[in-house]
Amino acid sequence: MYQAWAEETMKRILNKLEQMHSEIGNKIPHVCRDGKYDDMTESIQWWTNGFWPGLLWLGYQQTGKEEYAKDASDIEKKMDVVLDRFYSVDHDAGFLWLLSAGADFRLTGDEESKLRCLKAASILASRFNLKGKFIQAWNSQPGWAIVDCTMNIPLLYWASCITDNPRYRHIAEAHAETVARHFVRPDGSVNHILSFNPETGELIESLGGQGAAPDSAWSRGASWAVYGLPLSYRYTKNPEFLEAAKRAANFYIANLPEDHVAYWDFRVERTPETPRDTSAAACGACGLLELAKFVPDNEKPFYRDAAYKILKSLTDNYSNLDNSADQCILREGTGHFPAGQNVNVGLIYGDYYYMEGISRLIGNDKIFWYEP
Numbered sequence: 001m002y003q004a005w006a007e008e009t010m011k012r013i014l015n016k017l018e019q020m021h022s023e024i025g026n027k028i029p030h031v032c033r034d035g036k037y038d039d040m041t042e043s044i045q046w047w048t049n050g051f052w053p054g055l056l057w058l059g060y061q062q063t064g065k066e067e068y069a070k071d072a073s074d075i076e077k078k079m080d081v082v083l084d085r086f087y088s089v090d091h092d093a094g095f096l097w098l099l100s101a102g103a104d105f106r107l108t109g110d111e112e113s114k115l116r117c118l119k120a121a122s123i124l125a126s127r128f129n130l131k132g133k134f135i136q137a138w139n140s141q142p143g144w145a146i147v148d149c150t151m152n153i154p155l156l157y158w159a160s161c162i163t164d165n166p167r168y169r170h171i172a173e174a175h176a177e178t179v180a181r182h183f184v185r186p187d188g189s190v191n192h193i194l195s196f197n198p199e200t201g202e203l204i205e206s207l208g209g210q211g212a213a214p215d216s217a218w219s220r221g222a223s224w225a226v227y228g229l230p231l232s233y234r235y236t237k238n239p240e241f242l243e244a245a246k247r248a249a250n251f252y253i254a255n256l257p258e259d260h261v262a263y264w265d266f267r268v269e270r271t272p273e274t275p276r277d278t279s280a281a282a283c284g285a286c287g288l289l290e291l292a293k294f295v296p297d298n299e300k301p302f303y304r305d306a307a308y309k310i311l312k313s314l315t316d317n318y319s320n321l322d323n324s325a326d327q328c329i330l331r332e333g334t335g336h337f338p339a340g341q342n343v344n345v346g347l348i349y350g351d352y353y354y355m356e357g358i359s360r361l362i363g364n365d366k367i368f369w370y371e372p
Contacts, residue, residue: 002308006361009311010062012321013329013355017059017068020327026071028052028078031335032328032346045082047092049075051352054099054368057107058355061366069108076100076113083119091137093124094152094369099352102158103368114162121159124152125171131201133174134194143198146209147183147190147221149175150228151283154369157235161371169235176232180244183225188251189217189266190225210336217266219280220334222252227287231369233294245291252284253306259317260309264334264343275343277334278318279350285310285357311357319354320346330354 020037029037030048040046056072059065079096082088089096097120104113127136134145135153156172159165182203183191192209196202211218229245232238255266262284263270264277288307292300320326328346335342356367 002304002361003363005312006358009315009321010358010362013358014059014062016321016329017055017355019324020329021056021059021068021071023327024052026074026078028075029327029348031342031348032326035326035328037327037346037348041078044079045085045088047090047095048347048349049079050096050099051348054103054352055348055355057099057103057368058352058359061107061364062359069104072100073104073110073113076104076116080116083116083123086123087139089120089123090139091124091127091135091146091149091152093120094155095349096120098155098158099368102155106366106368106371117155118159118162121155121168124155125159125168128171128175129196129198129201131199132178132196132203133201134178134196135171135175136198137193141195143196143204144193144207145175145178145196146193147179147224147228150179150183150232151224151369153228154231154235157232158371172232173236173238176229176236176238176241179225180229180240184229184244184248186247188247188249190222190248190251192218192221208338210338212265212268212338216268217251217255219252219262219264219266219277220283222248222266223262223280223283223287225287226252226284227290230287230290230294234290234370242294245287246295249288249291249303253288253303256306256310260306260313261318261332264337275334275337276318276332277350278314278330279333279347279353281310281314281318282330282350282353282357285314286353286360289357289360307357308361311354311361314354 027039053072056068060068101113101116137146153172156168160169193207195204206214225248233241261281285307288303292303329351333347
């Protein structure tokens with residue numbers, strides 16, 4: 001149903017990626033303002049630094065262009081210093097290394113890339129709080145866990161597959177249980193940050209984080225759950241994860257505006273000036289496509305159709321696919337609205353998830369978040 005449209009859209013994306021690569025090369029983009037991406041090379045530990053390599057590996061997967069593989073590999077090597085520092089690594093290890101070193105190993109078999117991912121997985125596993133059954137987020141807050149980590153624990157599942165050692169998977173599954181039970185609310189909305197007592201594991205409170213308030217519904221946080229929980233279900237077949245994923249997905253879909261592209265928070269007042277978040281839309285679409293693989297056959301069209309509508313709207317209303325003056329693929333991303341940071345900009349992770357979503361629609365199942 002979507003194949004012809006997705007194939008044509010992928011051609012446009014690949015043309016855009018060629019332009020982006022000619023201008024960005026092996027720099028490390030994060031935010032696109034006034035048509036130009038910045039370069040995070042001097043902030044080499046930043047959580048978004050794996051997404052440009054991920055985009056390049058998606059491009060390599062589609063085209064076989066060695067220049068994409070070379071620059072993605074160069075960035076991967078630049079990030080070695082982060083692993084060496086140890087303290088620079090936090091809950092975002094999956095974002096950093098699954099899409100860079102993990103994709104490299106997946107597509108080329110490079111053993112050094114495999115080792116980088118295993119090192120990152122071991123550091124991520126070391127952040128697990130046994131009492132609270134959560135992976136600690138930032139180093140400065142030993143009792144804080146965040147929903148973003150739902151998209152990072154696939155690194156641990158991957159490590160268990162590669163090493164044939166279940167200990168990584170046990171940690172990932174325990175954290176996913178905490179997400180399903182405490183982060184995803186009964187109505188399907190999602191907490192961003194939960195504070196636990198790090199000594200006893202007792203849940204203390206929900207914190208607003210990047211959402212409008214502690215009880216609001218930050219849309220990118222919702223997308224992390226909509227995508228991350230089906231990935232955990234893929235590896236574990238734990239029905240609790242599938243149920244929580246459907247609850248989060250149903251809330252996400254029900255609260256989309258008419259054009260299917262999420263506002264930055266689902267519970268803020270909607271006016272013509274309220275920012276969207278195209279990165280939340282693109283990630284959410286990928287999650288809905290992943291979820292559709294595991295629900296009963298009569299439910300699959302509901303989630304696939306919703307994902308298609310999101311990706312189609314992003315393409316028609318929010319993309320720069322035919323605009324060579326802007327380096328980013330998607331406009332109108334929102335990074336951190338409460339802090340006034342990166343609002344109405346291009347975001348590299350939005351670009352990544354958008355291309356991954358189209359890649360899924362054309363039938364590519366070699367997705368970097370999991371082993372086949």
